[in-house]
Amino acid sequence: MTIRVLIVDDHPVVRSGIAGMIETDPEISVCSEAGDGKQALASLAS
Numbered sequence: 201m202t203i204r205v206l207i208v209d210d211h212p213v214v215r216s217g218i219a220g221m222i223e224t225d226p227e228i229s230v231c232s233e234a235g236d237g238k239q240a241l242a243s244l245a246s
Contacts, residue, residue, distance in 0.1 A: 204231040208240045 205222055207230055209215045219230045234240035 201227075205229070206231055206240060206243060207233045208235075208237065210235050214224045 201207075205228060207215050207218050207222075209218070212235070215233045219233065222228050222230055230241075232243045234243050
C-alpha cells in the first residue's frame, strides 16, 4: 500500500524540495501540490 501525500505551501520551490525528498521513499507518493488551502481543498474534491 502506497501512502499518498498532498503538499501545500505558498512557495513553489519549497513544494518542489519537499516532493523531491518524499519521492525518494518508494512507499510514499505525492498525489498533488497546492499553493494554498483553497487550492488544496479543490484538489481533494476532484
